[in-house]
Amino acid sequence: MFIQLLKYKIIKMFRTKDELFWCLAFPLILGTLFYISFGKLSEKQESFQCISIAYIEDQTKKDEQFETVLNVLSEEGEDQMVQVVTNSENEAKELLLNKKISGIIYNTEEISLTVNDSGINESILKEFLNQYIQKRETIMNIARSSPEKLAQLLESESSNNNSLKEISFTDASIDPMSNYFYSLIAMSCLYGCFAGMSSAVDAKANLSTLAARRIAAPTNKMKLILGDFLGAVLVQFACTMVTLLYLLFVLKIDFGRKLPYIVVTILVGCMIGIASGLFAGSIGRQSEKMKSSIILTFTMVECFLSGLMFGDMKDIIEHHAPIINRINPAALIVDAFYSLNIYDTYERYTKNLVSMLVIAGLLCIVSFLVIRRERYASI
């Protein structure tokens, strides 16, 4: 009988167009939209072009050091940062006005920058000049006060050239956009709530005649619910796996190399999604439509807090209210993916997985206690 219940739950789910849309089509559509948007963003980042500038200096007092720096930055190649277009002030002003150059660097009494706009190029130039002036002052101060340490300082400066770089504890690459796709998978898992909710509605005689017919049969309620739960988990898992495979092999999103662990996370994520739906369906006597709206809103809020719409959201929550990240299923799923990709150890990943299992277990127990009620006061 259990197999029969399982079989028909799976058939029913695959034939329910609404559920299929939310569980399969919607994540695929959203993933594609993410990919298109982020793709444009990274193209923009990758196609950085050198900044055109004008350099005006006092002809009577040449600054050879700054000229050397400018020459290095103007060297043709991948790393070329600036291109000095002119040294004539009049021409420079005209070019700036026509936006042909991003700024004019004056090196007269002191080094200054004139810009006609605010943008990335202007910010880069400003930052570059600030750093140059700051370092030049430091070197000159040390040269004046402790000339014997000058060589040491220059050596230290040249070795510290690369400053900071983000590195991973594993050999996986860290894409700042990955978080969006982690949240997308979390959302796909949690959309199992719809199937969970319909399972609960179909098991409460006071919510539907269909449930009354099922309850009137000589079948243990636990068996009914378990059959529905397992069927829903399997279908939801299959849908989410399709989303994952699409992201991995079609959109080429990097999920790291620990694929089996990702699959386990998705499975547990689906369980928690369906358990949430089971819980929402079992409490209260609202209509199925009303319950669907509530659970959809709740799931979207969970996903928002995990970074689906704004990538840094999870970090903001971690800073201000970390408890939310500990109990938000979407955040737990996202963090499990993140920790798999970042850490070589599985401590944080296991913690997330255990938390998800505990939440899913609690939701299932409460739901069953509510549903297993023997007789109803009214139908």
Added chain:
Amino acid sequence: MSTPVIKIENLVKRYNELVALDHFNLEIEQGEIFGLLGPNGSGKTTTINCILALLSFDKGTVEVFGETMAPNKYKIKREIGIVFQNVAVFNELTVYENIDYFCGLYIMDKNTRKQYVEEAIEFAGLTEFKKFYPKKLSGGLLRRLNIACGIAHKPKLIIMDEPTVAVDPQSRNKILEGILELNKKGATIIYTSHYMEEVEQICTRIAIMDKGRNLAIGTKEELKMMIKTGETISMEVLELENKYMEEIRKLNHVYQVDYADNKLNIKCSKGKHNLIRILDYLQQNQIAFGRVYSELPTLNDVFLEITGKELRDK
């Protein structure tokens, strides 16, 4: 005497202030087609839900097949088939799959189930529609599917809660014939309906309930015996003076006389030769009359007289 299939004693069910069942008693014997008649809100569905152990109640006992009914009495539940008033099938499953699903809740063996499902499809006349989804079925076919889902496992007791609501006459006849067939095969049937003629046509015993109480119970003949009306005589009379009406009212066994729109209606209590007596009187007084009808009391008269209201609440 054999154990009754259903025995309800002093059943009380309250919904806050409203008393849905008020010390309700009922006994149904094996092999009966038992009609439960009552206006909307009289407590028919509540009674059914109590029999099925879906609903809690405040007082009383419900025994099915000689055992107190409870939600975990799976052995008893296995012998009950239920056809609810609302169609309760899965829209995502085909006709065959729906029947197979519900039959599967009762019958474990795959081969037996397959045979039972085929028989139920045949019984409900759904052979051509096996692969149809419920949304593609007409109202009548949908009702037949609802019935097939409830009886596929060959239960000994079938409870049908208004199974012919919104069904065309052809489908209704098919359903009624089916019920008689199931009964012939040994099933005891509880049948609730708003349609008096259906109940009169198929039920062996009938209970009339109102406000959660059992007002009368018996065969249709027994019920008709319980009321005052024995015969209703109607005729066309072009003109009738009041004095004649008074005199007709004084005739033996006549207890009600109405005259309106050239139609004379006379209700008589039980007694012989009422029609002859009235026609003699009219001829003696040279009162011209046209078409004459004489009707014995119907179940509707019984219901009206007992409950004081129309059964089909509009």
